[in-house]
Structure formats: C-alpha cells, structure tokens
Amino acid sequence: MTEENYDDEEIILSELDDEELVLQMHDDLYDGMREEIIEGTEILLARNWSAERVLNEALVAGMTIVGVDFRDGILFVPEVLLAANAMKGGMAILKPLLVESGIEPIGKMVIGTVKGDIHDIGKNLVGMMMEGAGFEVVDIGINNSVEDYLAALEEHKPDILGMSALLTTTMPYMKVVVDELVRLNIRDDYVVLVGGAPLNEEFGHAVGADGYCRDAAQAAQMAPLLLHNRRASRG
Amino acid sequence: MTGRSTRRSGGREARRISREVNIEQVRPFIERKIPYYELLDDAGLELIEKNADTVLEQIGIDFKEFPQALALFKAAGADVQGDRVRFPRGMCRSIIQDSAPAEYVQHARNPERSVTIGGDRMVLAPAYGSPFIRDLDGERRYATIEDFRNLVKLAYMSPGLHHSGGTVCEPVDVPVNKRHFDMIYSHIKYSDKPFMGSVTSAERAQDTVDMVKLVFGEEFIQSNTVLTSLINVNSPMTFDATMLGAATVYAENNQATLISPFILAGAMSPVTVAGTVTQILAEALAGMAYIQLVRPGVPVVFGTFAAAVSMQSGAPTFGTPEPSKIMYLAASLARRLGVPFRSGGGLCGSKIADAQAAYESANTLQTAALCGVNFMLHAAGWLEGGLTVGYEKFIMDLDQANMLQVLLQGVDLSENEQAMSALHEVGPGSHFLGASHTQANFETAFYRSTVADNNSFEQWHQEGGLDTAARANIICRKMLDSYQAPAMEPALDEALIEFIGQRKAQFDDRDY
Ligand code: B1M
Numbered sequence: 001m002t003e004e005n006y007d008d009e010e011i012i013l014s015e016l017d018d019e020e021l022v023l024q025m026h027d028d029l030y031d032g033m034r035e036e037i038i039e040g041t042e043i044l045l046a047r048n049w050s051a052e053r054v055l056n057e058a059l060v061a062g063m064t065i066v067g068v069d070f071r072d073g074i075l076f077v078p079e080v081l082l083a084a085n086a087m088k089g090g091m092a093i094l095k096p097l098l099v100e101s102g103i104e105p106i107g108k109m110v111i112g113t114v115k116g117d118i119h120d121i122g123k124n125l126v127g128m129m130m131e132g133a134g135f136e137v138v139d140i141g142i143n144n145s146v147e148d149y150l151a152a153l154e155e156h157k158p159d160i161l162g163m164s165a166l167l168t169t170t171m172p173y174m175k176v177v178v179d180e181l182v183r184l185n186i187r188d189d190y191v192v193l194v195g196g197a198p199l200n201e202e203f204g205h206a207v208g209a210d211g212y213c214r215d216a217a218q219a220a221q222m223a224p225l226l227l228h229n230r231r232a233s234r235g
Numbered sequence: 236m237t238g239r240s241t242r243r244s245g246g247r248e249a250r251r252i253s254r255e256v257n258i259e260q261v262r263p264f265i266e267r268k269i270p271y272y273e274l275l276d277d278a279g280l281e282l283i284e285k286n287a288d289t290v291l292e293q294i295g296i297d298f299k300e301f302p303q304a305l306a307l308f309k310a311a312g313a314d315v316q317g318d319r320v321r322f323p324r325g326m327c328r329s330i331i332q333d334s335a336p337a338e339y340v341q342h343a344r345n346p347e348r349s350v351t352i353g354g355d356r357m358v359l360a361p362a363y364g365s366p367f368i369r370d371l372d373g374e375r376r377y378a379t380i381e382d383f384r385n386l387v388k389l390a391y392m393s394p395g396l397h398h399s400g401g402t403v404c405e406p407v408d409v410p411v412n413k414r415h416f417d418m419i420y421s422h423i424k425y426s427d428k429p430f431m432g433s434v435t436s437a438e439r440a441q442d443t444v445d446m447v448k449l450v451f452g453e454e455f456i457q458s459n460t461v462l463t464s465l466i467n468v469n470s471p472m473t474f475d476a477t478m479l480g481a482a483t484v485y486a487e488n489n490q491a492t493l494i495s496p497f498i499l500a501g502a503m504s505p506v507t508v509a510g511t512v513t514q515i516l517a518e519a520l521a522g523m524a525y526i527q528l529v530r531p532g533v534p535v536v537f538g539t540f541a542a543a544v545s546m547q548s549g550a551p552t553f554g555t556p557e558p559s560k561i562m563y564l565a566a567s568l569a570r571r572l573g574v575p576f577r578s579g580g581g582l583c584g585s586k587i588a589d590a591q592a593a594y595e596s597a598n599t600l601q602t603a604a605l606c607g608v609n610f611m612l613h614a615a616g617w618l619e620g621g622l623t624v625g626y627e628k629f630i631m632d633l634d635q636a637n638m639l640q641v642l643l644q645g646v647d648l649s650e651n652e653q654a655m656s657a658l659h660e661v662g663p664g665s666h667f668l669g670a671s672h673t674q675a676n677f678e679t680a681f682y683r684s685t686v687a688d689n690n691s692f693e694q695w696h697q698e699g700g701l702d703t704a705a706r707a708n709i710i711c712r713k714m715l716d717s718y719q720a721p722a723m724e725p726a727l728d729e730a731l732i733e734f735i736g737q738r739k740a741q742f743d744d745r746d747y
Contacts, residue, residue: 070547073548075547077544077546077547077548077549078546116477118469121499121502121503121544121549167366168366168405168407168411169405169411169435172746173746175746198366215548
C-alpha cells in the first residue's frame with residue numbers, strides 16, 4: 001500500500017450521508033478495516049436501515065469489489081484475509097437481526113479436509129473467500145472422518161458441506177462421506193462442494209457432489225447460486 | 236588431417252552405434268570437482284543457526300499424536316508439553332553430530348549402481364508424487380501403473396539419473412491401500428538402480444522393508460542401507476503421525492530418510508528468505524535428531540523443498556530467485572552440520588513442457604548444482620508444481636541432468652586439457668578443426684544435447700519444424716520401444732510375487 005499518495009485526513013463516519021457512508025464502507029472493506037466496518041454497520045442500523053439492506057448494499061457489494069480485484073490479481077491474499085475479517089465484524093452484528101426478522105442468512109458452511117489429508121492451505125483460502133462472501137464458515141480442520149463430518153453437520157446445521165483433498169489417496173474418501181449422507185437419508189439437506197488440486201469436474205460428479213470448485217473464488221461464486229437454486233426448488 | 240589414420244574402426248555401423256551413447260561415461264553418481272557457491276559468510280550463517288536454536292528452545296516443534304517421539308525426546312532432555320517439544324540450545328545439533336553419518340552408501344540390486352549420498356557426490360532421481368500425467372499424445376489425465384512402469388524404465392535407461400526415485404507418479408488405477416506393493420515391485424523389477432520406499436503409513440513402510448529383505452537378505456539390510464525415503468515436515472513446525480510412523484520403521488531397520496521441510500514460503504513459513512531458512516533449519520534439526528534417537532548412526536538427510544506462494548492466489552511458484560537463495564543457504568547449513576543435503580529438481584509451475592517450464596527448471600537445477608545438493612529428487616519430469624509428470628519434460632530434463640554431470644566435473648588441467656600442442660600446431664590464423672589434438676579429443680570434448688536443434692533453419696524446417704517437446708516426444712517413444720529389462724533371478728521374482736499376493740489377500744481393497 002502506498003500511503004504517501006493517499007490523503008488520510010480524519011474521516012468521521014457519522015458525519016457522512018448514507019450514500020457517502022456506504023461508499024466509504026466499500027473502501028474500508030477493501031482496506032480491511034474491521035473497526036470502521038463495525039462502526040459503519042452500527043451507524044446505518046441507527047439510521048433505521050434494515051439489516052438486510054446493510055448486508056446487501058454495504059457489505060456484500062463491498063466484498064464483491066474485493067472479489068473482483070482478487071480475481072484480477074490486484075489484491076493479494078493477505079489483503080483479502082483482512083477484508084474478510086472486516087466483513088465478519090459487520091456480519092456478527094447483523095446476524096442476530098437477520099434471524100430475528102426471518103431473513104434467510106446468506107448461508108453457513110462446514111468445511112474440512114478429508115481423513116488422511118493434512119493439506120489445508122487451499123481449504124483455508126476457501127474459508128476466507130466464503131467469509132468474504134458473507135457466509136458463516138465453520139472450519140473443522142484437517143483429517144476428518146465420516147463421523148467428524150456427521151457430528152459437525154449435526155452440531156452446526158450448515159447449508160453447505162465443503163470437503164477438500166489434495167491427495168489421490170484421500171480424495172476417494174469424499175465418496176465415503178457422501179454415500180453415508182445418502183444412507184442416512186440426509187444427502188439432500190446439504191449442498192456438497194468439493195475441491196483440491198488433484199480433483200476435476202468429472203471426479204466431483206463421480207463422488208456425488210453438487211459442485212467441484214477449481215479455486216476459492218469459484219467456490220464463493222458457486223455457493224450462493226447453488227444454495228439459491230436449492231432454496232428455490234424447495235419453495 | 237595430417238598423416239594416415241592408423242586403424243580401422245568398423246566403418247559406418249560401428250560409428251553409428253558409438254555415437255548413440257551421448258554421455259562420456261555412465262557413472263553411478265556424480266563426483267563434484269568444483270567449489271560450492273556460498274551465499275552468506277560464516278557470521279550470517281551463525282546468525283541463522285542462533286535463531287533456529289531460539290525457535291527450538293522457545294517456540295518448539297509439535298510431534299503430533301506420536302508418543303514414541305515425545306518419550307524419546309523427554310529422555311534426551313527436551314521439555315515436552317502435550318505434543319510440543321522444546322529443545323535446550325544445541326541439543327539437536329549435538330545428537331545429530333554424535334551419530335549421523337556424513338555420507339552413506341545406498342545399495343542397489345546391481346552393485347555397480349549403488350550410490351554414495353553425501354560429501355562431494357550428487358545423485359539424481361526422477362520426479363515424485365504426481366497424480367496426473369501429461370502423456371505422449373498430449374493429454375493430461377490421471378496416471379496409471381503403466382505410466383509408473385514407463386517412468387521407471389526411462390529412469391533406468393537414463394545415464395543422468397542415478398536413482399529410480401519413489402512414487403514416480405501415483406498409479407491411480409490401483410487401490411490406494413495396495414498401490415505401494417506394485418510401485419516397489421516395479422522399481423525392483425524394471426530397474427536395478429536404488430529406489431525409495433512407501434511413506435504413506437507405517438504399515439506400508441514395513442511392507443517396503445519386507446520386500447527389500449527378499450532382495451538383499453535380512454542380515455544385509457540391518458547393516459546396510461538399501462532405501463532412502465521421503466519424510467515431509469508438515470510445516471510450520473509440525474511432524475504428523477503418518478510421516479513419523481513411516482520414518483520410525485525405516486530408522487529402526489537401518490534405512491535412510493530425507494527429513495524435508497516442504498515449504499510454500501509465505502503460507503507455511505515467513506515471507507522472507509532468512510526467516511524461512513531459520514524455520515527449515517529448526518524443523519530439519521528436530522526431525523533428524525528424532526531419527527538419531529530411534530537408531531543412532533542410521534543415515535539421515537537434511538532435506539529442503541522451498542517454493543514461494545503467489546501472494547495473489549496462494550498458488551505455489553517455482554524457479555524464482557527467493558527459493559534459490561533458500562536452497563543456497565540450506566546447503567551451507569547442512570554442510571556445517573555435517574549431513575547430506577537433499578533439494579533441487581527440475582521444478583516449475585508450467586502445465587506443459589514450454590518456455591516457462593524450461594526457464595524455471597533450469598534456474599532450480601543450476602542452483603542445486605552450484606549449492607551442493609547431494610540428493611536431487613524431482614530431477615526429471617516435474618510439471619505444474621508437482622501435480623503432473625510429463626514424458627516430454629522428463630526427456631528434456633534428462634538432457635539437463637547430463638549437462639550437470641559435465642559442469643560438476645570442473646576444469647581438467649592435465650597436459651592434454653591444457654592443449655598447448657594444439658596452440659603450437661595451429662598458430663595464428665588457420666583453424667583447429669583438423670588439428671591432431673582436436674582429432675584425438677573431439678568426440679567427448681563438448682556436451683552434445685539430446686533435445687536441442689542447432690541445424691540450419693532450412694534443415695530444421697524440412698524436418699518438420701519441430702519444437703523441443705516434439706523432439707523429446709520422438710526420443711521418448713524410441714526409448715520405451717527399445718527398453719530391455721535388467722536381469723533378475725527368477726527365484727527372486729517369484730518370491731516377490733508370492734509375498735505381494737499373500738499380503739494383498741490379507742485385506743480388502745480400499746480407496747482411501
Ligand atoms: C468447497 O470445497 C472446496 C473448494 C475449493 C477447494 C477446496 C475445497 N480445496 C481446495 N480448493 C481449491 O481452492 C484452493 C484455493 O484456490 C485451491 O487449493 P490447493 O490446495 O489446490 O492450492 C493451494 C492454495 C496451494 N497448494 C497447496 O497448498 C498444495 C501444494 C503441494 C505442493 C503440497 C504441499 C504444500 C504439502 N504437502 Co503434499 N503437496 C502437494 C501439492 C502439489 C500441488 N502443486 O498442488 C501434493 C498434493 N502432495 C503430495 C504428497 C505425495 C504428499 N504431501 C504431503 C505433505 C505436504 C506438506 C505437509 C508438506 C504440504 C501441505 C501443508 C499444508 N498445511 O497444507 C504428504 C502427505 C501428507 C498428508 N497426509 O496429507 C505427501 C504424501 C508427501 C510424501 N512424503 O510423500 C502429492 C500428491 C500425491 C497424491 N497421492 O496425490 C502432491 C501433488 C505433491 C507431489 N508431487 O508430491 C483449489 O484446489
């Protein structure tokens with residue numbers, strides 16, 4: 001960041017009008033400023049904005065810009081991490097309000113690497129991008145057995161199950177997990193997304209996942225669409 | 236030409252054959268005769284050693300879910316809290332220096348192919364671990380056991396590769412829990428060079444040991460080393476139970492391991508060269524010390540695999556300057572410690588055998604040669620950050636491997652090499668092509684590339700205008716067509732097949 005080029009005169013968020021404030025929040029998300037995002041969220045709510053409107057216009061719209069610039073190679077991973085963290089700060093305030101007003105939250109995902117696999121850099125990036133897209137992410141870490149996944153689904157009741165594998169020796173385990181979901185008759189309760197460098201589209205289909213994501217950005221794009229379709233198909 | 240040639244040499248036929256073997260002489264390994272390139276002076280290296288000791292003392296290393304390691308470290312004087320082990324300053328270094336050999340012989344099925352790893356030697360092995368293959372029809376697909384055999388055969392036929400490697404590709408068509416049998420068998424059967432064992436579980440490591448017992452005899456392997464296997468550190472600062480389990484089996488059986496911090500710098504280590512090397516040293520010291528505690532004196536190698544992640548996507552990148560600097564420093568540190576060093580390879584991020592692949596690989600190979608790598612894994616075939624192994628890339632890398640051998644020979648100052656007779660004979664003007672010194676030396680004077688094309692534009696064009704990869708494709712097909720298996724006692728083959736059959740029957744196929 002080249003701070004010299006930027007005239008950092010003190011901005012008082014509460015003195016901005018709605019439109020200016022939303023634009024400022026887009027910039028603050030971009031710059032990963034968690035405290036400012038929390039403050040901006042509170043100000044908008046105090047001005048009688050609905051939680052849903054704050055979420056969509058200030059946070060999601062801001063993170064969309066972050067996503068585009070990440071894809072285009074302008075923003076770097078550590079910056080996106082900060083942005084996602086700022087987004088989470090705002091989400092923490094909005095979540096209870098959204099629930100209260102019966103608005104369906106963007107979604108919740110449980111993600112972990114499969115049994116035998118400790119490669120977690122990719123999974124961490126996916127978690128980061130999903131949080132950036134407004135999802136609540138429960139990261140259950142590495143080396144997860146069927147039982148671990150089931151327990152996490154039971155406990156966190158997510159919309160999406162994400163599995164990551166980097167080894168040809170562990171990726172078939174994804175099928176073991178999906179088969180178990182089918183056997184328990186709960187497969188359709190979740191959107192199942194899979195990823196990891198040695199997988200491909202075909203493999204995703206073969207294990208019975210709803211989607212194979214080639215990278216973190218694609219996961220964050222695909223998840224809301226699949227979730228939307230699923231919700232729509234259920235009426 | 237001056238004078239008459241003294242002897243007939245067999246005419247066209249004989250000459251054609253003699254020109255086919257392109258390298259001066261087939262050697263079991265490279266003996267280096269050039270100095271090491273040192274990137275830092277002693278004071279700089281001491282600073283890194285001091286910082287690594289601070290990491291070991293204050294932060295510590297996790298040995299996850301592996302009580303045996305915790306107990307051994309505790310008994311040796313380390314502070315153990317949960318899975319975290321903290322080491323008094325200098326403890327790991329002195330354990331290693333007390334018993335780890337500076338070099339060792341890894342015996343091959345064919346004694347002429349046994350290699351010495353350490354000191355001034357360099358041993359090259361093919362790429363490791365790729366689930367995908369880029370095949371000779373230009374397709375990228377999951378690798379099979381057939382590909383595995385092909386790669387073993389190619390390595391066997393390549394004078395520049397001294398070692399058959401390990402998981403030269405993942406044979407995805409064989410059940411996960413039985414693959415290791417077919418892989419080890421292929422190394423034994425289709426090559427007679429030394430090879431690496433399975434590390435994906437302690438049980439599979441034990442199967443590997445049991446198979447080499449059939450080849451070399453139980454007694455022999457307990458006093459000699461016939462396997463060198465790859466133990467990756469789950470950086471940062473963590474050893475996992477899978478790798479420790481396999482490492483322990485090998486150490487207990489007197490077999491060597493490469494303790495390799497496998498670092499994507501920026502994600503798995505700090506974003507700086509000095510910080511990453513500090514972490515690498517700390518991790519390698521802890522891992523090698525553990526091996527020495529399991530069995531003092533068993534060969535162990537200081538490994539380093541470093542790539543930088545793209546800060547823009549998290550993807551690993553290769554052939555860039557920072558990992559080269561890391562390799563130079565780690566090599567110096569290994570020498571100061573007094574153990575063999577593993578690093579290098581024809582590393583690249585490219586999907587195909589193109590210019591990116593060639594540049595990136597060349598950068599890594601040159602660094603590995605100059606810094607003093609003793610064991611070079613991934614010397615041939617590596618593409619796409621290790622996700623893919625390519626046949627054409629394999630052939631292109633072999634050419635580089637052969638060149639390294641010549642480079643490391645250094646400069647010969649014998650009377651013949653001084654070439655004063657040629658200088659006197661030719662004098663000012665004229666040319667050297669017909670000089671008797673040239674006649675006596677031309678055949679082996681300059682390295683002849685196997686894949687480069689230096690013909691006229693017109694000739695190149697007439698011959699199809701092929702690029703390097705296309706030329707490598709032709710060479711590869713020819714090599715595979717002309718492969719002839721090394722001799723093997725039928726009784727040994729039967730014993731191996733019987734062992735594998737029995738073991739495979741003992742448990743069901745599993746795909747994870
Ligand atoms: C919704 O769900 C989703 C959606 C999208 C998802 C998703 C989930 N998960 C991923 N995505 C996608 O989004 C991410 C971001 O854009 C992307 O994630 P990726 O993970 O693909 O990308 C990351 C950002 C960067 N990429 C990576 O982090 C992986 C890089 C490579 C080089 C790699 C690394 C770094 C490591 N390794 Co390992 N390692 C390799 C890898 C080769 C490669 N080039 O991929 C591979 C996968 N490893 C391999 C091997 C062999 C091994 N490794 C091992 C260990 C390790 C380290 C611990 C050293 C380290 C991992 C550290 C860590 N904390 O993750 C061992 C096994 C450990 C275990 N039990 O899991 C060991 C067995 C080593 C050994 N001694 O033999 C090979 C695979 C072999 C096979 N059978 O398939 C390998 C191809 C390298 C090689 N040639 O050897 C997408 O795939």
